[in-house]
Amino acid sequence: MRRFFLVATRNPISLLGVALTTASAVLFLFLLGLELISGHGGNPYLGILSYVLLPGIFFVSLILIPMGVAWERRRRRQGATGDLFPILDLNNATTRRLVLTFLVLTLVNVIILSAATYKSIEVMESTAFCGTTCHTVMEPEHTAYLNSPHARVKCVECHIGPGAGWFVKSKLSGARQLVSVAFDLYDRPISVPIHHLRPARETCEQCHWPSKFVGDRLSVRTHYDQDEENTELKTVLVLRVGGIQGRKSSGIHWHVDRDIQIRYRSDASRETIYEVELTDKDGKIRVFISGDSSSEDAGETTTEPGPWRIMDCIDCHNRPAHIYRMPDSEIDRALQEGLLDRTLPYVRREGLRLMRETYPTAEAAVSGITQGLEAFYAETYPELSMTRHADITSAGHFMGELHNRNVFPTMNVTWGTYPNHLGHTDFPGCFRCHDDEHVAEDGETISQDCSTCHILLAMEEENPEILELLRP
Numbered sequence: 001m002r003r004f005f006l007v008a009t010r011n012p013i014s015l016l017g018v019a020l021t022t023a024s025a026v027l028f029l030f031l032l033g034l035e036l037i038s039g040h041g042g043n044p045y046l047g048i049l050s051y052v053l054l055p056g057i058f059f060v061s062l063i064l065i066p067m068g069v070a071w072e073r074r075r076r077r078q079g080a081t082g083d084l085f086p087i088l089d090l091n092n093a094t095t096r097r098l099v100l101t102f103l104v105l106t107l108v109n110v111i112i113l114s115a116a117t118y119k120s121i122e123v124m125e126s127t128a129f130c131g132t133t134c135h136t137v138m139e140p141e142h143t144a145y146l147n148s149p150h151a152r153v154k155c156v157e158c159h160i161g162p163g164a165g166w167f168v169k170s171k172l173s174g175a176r177q178l179v180s181v182a183f184d185l186y187d188r189p190i191s192v193p194i195h196h197l198r199p200a201r202e203t204c205e206q207c208h209w210p211s212k213f214v215g216d217r218l219s220v221r222t223h224y225d226q227d228e229e230n231t232e233l234k235t236v237l238v239l240r241v242g243g244i245q246g247r248k249s250s251g252i253h254w255h256v257d258r259d260i261q262i263r264y265r266s267d268a269s270r271e272t273i274y275e276v277e278l279t280d281k282d283g284k285i286r287v288f289i290s291g292d293s294s295s296e297d298a299g300e301t302t303t304e305p306g307p308w309r310i311m312d313c314i315d316c317h318n319r320p321a322h323i324y325r326m327p328d329s330e331i332d333r334a335l336q337e338g339l340l341d342r343t344l345p346y347v348r349r350e351g352l353r354l355m356r357e358t359y360p361t362a363e364a365a366v367s368g369i370t371q372g373l374e375a376f377y378a379e380t381y382p383e384l385s386m387t388r389h390a391d392i393t394s395a396g397h398f399m400g401e402l403h404n405r406n407v408f409p410t411m412n413v414t415w416g417t418y419p420n421h422l423g424h425t426d427f428p429g430c431f432r433c434h435d436d437e438h439v440a441e442d443g444e445t446i447s448q449d450c451s452t453c454h455i456l457l458a459m460e461e462e463n464p465e466i467l468e469l470l471r472p
């Protein structure tokens with residue numbers, strides 16, 4: 001044993017092994033401590049480093065030690081005599097100082113290395129890294145994300161999440177993405193749905209309690225008419241969001257009740273749903289088959305129904321973070337928030353017309369929309385066009401910005417490129433299944449009855465009575 005130790009300390013391979021084992025062990029302990037203290041436990045990059053990479057280095061270095069010993073023995077057997085290293089005499093003050101300096105420097109190295117690793121992990125998981133490193137490619141997603149309720153949630157929290165398995169998957173796909181950016185192979189627009197997205201139930205449920213009873217929710221939506229006054233119109237509905245109350249789930253969130261399961265088969269875009277299978281909590285199965293998937297659409301392009309997909313949050317909330325809007329809802333929001341001047345006659349109608357046109361670049365959109373608006377007022381309201389020139393110009397600029405939040409010519413992203421499944425007004429959404437066309441064996445369908453999902457109290461009314469009633 002003693003001999004082994006002697007040989008081990010006298011050859012560079014073993015020494016390297018010893019150094020690496022020590023360093024990785026120290027780094028491991030450091031990260032472990034950090035995790036315990038700061039609660040960075042969920043960080044996937046940190047996890048992979050401390051539980052996959054470092055132990056790997058540790059074990060490989062351990063193997064280096066006996067390998068070095070074997071090498072040294074062979075070297076000796078082949079007649080090499082003498083020591084490879086000078087003998088360190090710790091009784092010598094200079095040597096002692098040297099050794100001490102070496103140890104201190106090593107310690108400093110370890111600390112610097114730890115800090116650097118930690119920092120680089122932080123950078124890699126930052127939103128800026130994901131959202132802006134490959135600027136044009138991620139521009140649509142990054143822009144749409146900044147205008148969403150999840151603007152403070154990091155990209156990795158939805159796209160990667162904790163766990164080594166997902167980390168490796170995401171790194172593999174990251175490597176593929178790097179290649180496709182480098183060689184310009186990526187899709188424009190990036191195609192959705194993402195088939196390998198981390199299961200939504202794992203991601204979303206880190207922050208949202210799925211069984212929380214939201215119940216009925218009053219929702220007031222403000223729209224504007226295309227008339228001269230840009231008249232304000234209100235839609236009032238009670239959305240039956242539901243959830244679990246008293247062990248029974250109801251309403252819209254019933255689809256994600258733990259006791260039931262809904263699976264479906266669709267085309268690759270998930271826009272056309274052919275079959276829906278519902279397993280209720282007694283294990284009873286019902287299958288709803290789309291009327292037009294079997295017989296009638298023989299003439300249409302026949303797309304093979306894909307594999308079964310279990311319905312989860314993303315089948316409704318497919319745009320939690322990358323919310324692209326249609327031009328009318330952008331303008332309505334801006335008018336409601338007072339960011340667009342409602343006193344400009346026909347501003348909504350003209351804005352919509354100009355925003356829907358095609359512009360080659362973001363700058364061209366701003367100047368095109370502004371000039372178009374100025375031209376409209378100059379011709380139709382010459383006087384107003386003089387007195388309120390500044391208001392008109394700034395409205396034009398703002399509409400250009402609204403346009404550029406949703407349209408990205410370099411990525412071929414335009415109005416409606418990315419459908420939103422929540423609702424049914426701009427895209428099929430809920431009506432992909434709730435169309436009264438998906439029929440079960442007993443003849444029942446997945447209902448399109450308006451009151452299944454909401455109570456419509458007013459629809460685009462100027463002064464809905466219901467809001468008067470609710471006013472204190």
Ligand code: HEC
Nearest residue numbers: 130131141150153154155158190192193194318320321322
């Ligand atoms: C709240 C969760 C969440 C966050 C935070 C998030 N994403 Fe997403 N992202 C999604 C979901 C869900 C989809 C899948 C949409 C689908 O499959 O239809 C998606 C889709 C995408 C797509 C595919 C194209 C598209 O627009 O659908 C890209 C690219 C993307 N995300 C990048 C990012 C980047 C970059 C960030 C950070 C700036 C980010 N994501 C932050 C949930 C999130």
Ligand code: HEC
Nearest residue numbers: 149150153157158200203204205206207208313314317320
């Ligand atoms: C890291 C935490 C986190 C994760 C992960 C997360 N969310 Fe959120 N979510 C939030 C926060 C914070 C808000 C903002 C609440 C607010 O603004 O009132 C929010 C808001 C929402 C809202 C309400 C939006 C609105 O208009 O008010 C929905 C719906 C939602 N999230 C769905 C999802 C879905 C679906 C996923 C999974 C893809 C998800 N969230 C993942 C933290 C998270």
Ligand code: HEC
Nearest residue numbers: 201204205208210214239241252253255256312313316317
């Ligand atoms: C069948 C479609 C559907 C599914 C599946 C679904 N949701 Fe929802 N969710 C909705 C609708 C519709 C609303 C109401 C939106 C609104 O207020 O405009 C909503 C609202 C929410 C809200 C906001 C509630 C509030 O208090 O304001 C959160 C958070 C949320 N969902 C999270 C989730 C999570 C997490 C999952 C997956 C476990 C999920 N949802 C699955 C349709 C769905």
Ligand code: HEC
Nearest residue numbers: 250251252254264276278316422423429430433446452453
């Ligand atoms: C993948 C297909 C699918 C999609 C998409 C879908 N649903 Fe459903 N939904 C079903 C099925 C299946 C039922 C059960 C029908 C039955 O039992 O007759 C159902 C039932 C419901 C119910 C009644 C729940 C209860 O209390 O019994 C509501 C409310 C509902 N859906 C709302 C929505 C809303 C809102 C959306 C869109 C945001 C939506 N659904 C999207 C398949 C779907």
Ligand code: HEC
Nearest residue numbers: 221235422423424425430434447448449450452453454459
């Ligand atoms: C399967 C569930 C479901 C059915 C059936 C349904 N809706 Fe809806 N509807 C929704 C959801 C969810 C929203 C809210 C979407 C959102 O948050 O933007 C909505 C929103 C609306 C809005 C408000 C749009 C806005 O933003 O101003 C109107 C109007 C509406 N529905 C009308 C109807 C009518 C009319 C019917 C009957 C033919 C109907 N809906 C059937 C789920 C449904």
